[in-house]
């Protein structure tokens with residue numbers, strides 16, 4: 001067990017070195033002189049300690065058995081931070097780069113806006129986080145890109161001034177003008193319950209019957225594996241193993257592999273104690289980010305600056321998309337060193353909350369600097385509603401100030 005672990009850690013370390021040499025600076029000059037300490041017990045201990053903190057039982061449910069952070073690497077957090085500086089500590093430099101650019105904010109949900117908890121149905125975000133997201137969306141176009149079904153992630157966030165992409169970007173409710181972008185065969189213009197017209201971009205529709213089949217077979221075949229949980233995310237499926245005992249994990253993995261083996265058009269990736277099953281097509285969170293930028297009419301603008309914040313493997317596609325654009329800030333949420341293409345980091349959702357509020361204050365101050373009346377950039381928000389925001393301020397209820405854009 002230990003032998004395998006150290007081999008894995010070493011390959012992780014090599015992978016990290018590759019990522020490190022690939023990673024490029026987007027304007028902030030950073031030191032690349034990372035001193036790796038010898039891979040002795042000190043590093044190992046620090047990794048284990050942080051991971052076990054993540055594994056702590058929450059909400060009185062049994063402790064999670066399997067390794068969560070598959071990407072953790074063998075460097076002390078402070079060394080890793082040199083490579084992926086805190087977006088809070090470098091905030092001023094970041095905003096210096098962002099000045100005069102059109103910022104678009106992209107946020108993952110689980111592990112980014114809400115803490116990772118034992119029960120996926122109870123991954124609520126705090127009301128402070130909801131306020132911060134609502135405020136940030138008043139200042140900059142903002143989209144949530146989640147692995148969950150779009151409807152489910154809306155139920156958690158409950159904001160009408162953000163765009164939603166569910167199923168790892170396979171289900172996007174985009175602004176109306178997006179009819180001019182992307183493949184029209186995947187787009188439908190629909191009128192939602194609230195009378196608003198939106199475009200649904202759903203490139204994986206043809207896989208729905210197969211997804212239903214997989215859901216049925218997986219649910220049946222994992223029924224006898226204690227703690228296994230199958231989640232329907234509409235265009236993809238999650239097979240959770242957070243509560244599966246160590247001794248049953250291989251069995252679950254075998255079942256998932258053998259079921260999906262029968263469906264050649266699907267692929268499996270691993271998230272945080274979850275197998276994520278989705279159609280094997282050229283679409284991911286990175287492509288969803290680019291699609292949303294296009295539909296906002298910003299895809300080709302040279303002054304657009306996307307910011308993506310996410311914590312998990314599928315978010316790496318979005319980090320890569322930002323890297324390929326050559327403009328933008330990719331921010332990984334992690335309290336342990338891990339392999340990532342993200343340039344910056346935040347430790348946890350609490351720091352994400354702080355970062356979002358700082359962006360709001362920065363926007364407000366930079367508008368006041370120009371002695372202009374502060375105005376939000378999101379057309380779905382009433383002007384001036386972000387005024388006087390201080391960290392921790394209780395906000396008034398602006399429910400009816402937003403034009404709903406969701407179905």
Ligand SMILES: O=P(O)(O)OC[C@H]1O[C@H](O[C@H]2O[C@H](CO)[C@@H](O)[C@H](O)[C@H]2O)[C@H](O)[C@@H](O)[C@@H]1O
Nearest residue numbers: 109110116117118120123146147238272273274
């Ligand atoms: O893209 P995301 O919004 O980050 O969604 C990724 C997966 O998130 C959820 O699972 C994870 O969070 C749960 C709640 O904290 C946790 O219990 C689980 O172990 C994590 O894997 C969601 O339930 C999955 O469907 C998403 O794929």
